[in-house]
Amino acid sequence: MRWCAGAVQSFTPIWLKVMSVDLRKLFDAWGQTAESGYVDQQWLLSKWEVWEGIVWPPEKIKVMVQSITEGLKLKTSDTLADLGCGGGWILKQLQPRVKSIVGLDFSQSMLNRALEFSPQQMLVCGEIGRLPFKDQGLDCALSYFVFLNFLDDDFVEHALLDVLRVLKKGGRALIGQLPDKSRSQDYDRAKADYIAYCQKNFKLGRSHREICQAPQKLFDIGQLKRFLDGQKIAYDFKKSFNPFFRPGVEPLVDWRFDxxxxxS
Ligand SMILES: C[S@@+](CC[C@H](N)C(=O)[O-])C[C@H]1O[C@@H](n2cnc3c(N)ncnc32)[C@H](O)[C@@H]1O
Known part of the structure; x- marks a missing residue:
């Protein structure tokens, strides 16, 4: 079963509207450039730092899925929403591990890619910040490589509360791949090493940075903790899967966090 419907809301704050619309245009355009190419190049929509032509080996995908599964303490009885699912490749990996999974994205062209890639997925066109899900309906939520594009602190906080709203009591959400502001130089070094590795080992096509110039936020962990403490939200900061993982490097990194x- 699947459906794609725009979320109907009675009230949207102006700042949320402005921010979301710009990002949506950008991802819509990116999704369109991948039309029909996505099925064969299944990682295209997720390779943020690099180029077409790079293959993610099964070991890398396994490490990433393992880190998400453990972080969320996923059980086969869980209902899960992948918020900002993009082309649906993480969704597809997680599907066998849970009872049910729904992908949500505000970009229709991204959802079209997800349908091309995996026609059986349950998908919803909707927006983090005003999720079209009922209160306390889900065991788990995942948002991976998504919040790093939310530049506005108020929106990040608003979005976290919205995610919390749709979780059942005892439910968990993993907001993944948040860049640590105080470690950005370590990230830059890791990225430069990875680019050198890719140039040596792959025949590279277009750079995805040229295709999609999404803004990226650096997170102040102290500020985030103050917000979570103030809201009495239970939380844990974990090391992130290394998006530059390859043989010989650490699978988890501490310059990004989940x-x-x-x-409760
Ligand atoms: C970098 S992609 C990541 C996609 C997927 N999670 C992955 O890791 O491959 C970010 C996705 O989040 C979506 N997105 C960004 N802001 C959103 C919002 N406020 N509500 C819903 N989707 C959003 C974009 O359309 C895009 O598909």
Whole structure:
């Protein structure tokens, strides 16, 4: 079963509207450039730092899925929403590990790619910040490589509360791949090493940075903790999967973090 419907809301704050629309245009355009190419080049929509032509080996995908599964403490009885699912490749990996999974994205062209890639997925066109899900309906939520594009602190906080709203009591959400502001030089070094590795080992096509110039936020962990403490939200900061993982480098890194929040 699947459906794609725009979320109907009675009230949207102006700042949320402005921010979301710009990002949506950008991802829509990116999704369109991948039309019909996505099925064969299944990682295209997720290779943020690099180029077409790079293959993610099964070991890398396994490490990433493992880190998400453990971070969320996923059980086969769980209902899960992948918020900002893009082309649906993480969704597809996680599907066998849970009872049910729904992908949500505000870009229709991204959802079209997800349907091309995996026609059986359950998909919803909707927006983080005003999720079209009922209160306390889900065991788990995942948002991976998504919040790093939310530049506005107020919006990040608003979005976290919205995610929390749709979780059942005892439910968990993993907000993944948040860049640590105080470690940005370590990230830059890791990226430069990875680019050198890719140039040596792959025949590179276009750079995805040229295709999609999404803004990226650096997160102040102290500020985030103050917000979560103030809201009495239970949380845990975990090391992130290394997006530059390859043989001989650490699978998890501490210059990015995954925020796991739980509903009490
Ligand atoms: C970098 S992609 C990541 C996609 C996927 N999670 C992955 O890791 O491959 C970010 C996705 O989040 C979506 N997105 C960004 N802001 C959103 C919002 N406020 N609500 C819903 N989707 C959003 C974009 O359309 C895009 O598909």
């Amino acid at each position: 925020l796991v929040i739980s509903k």
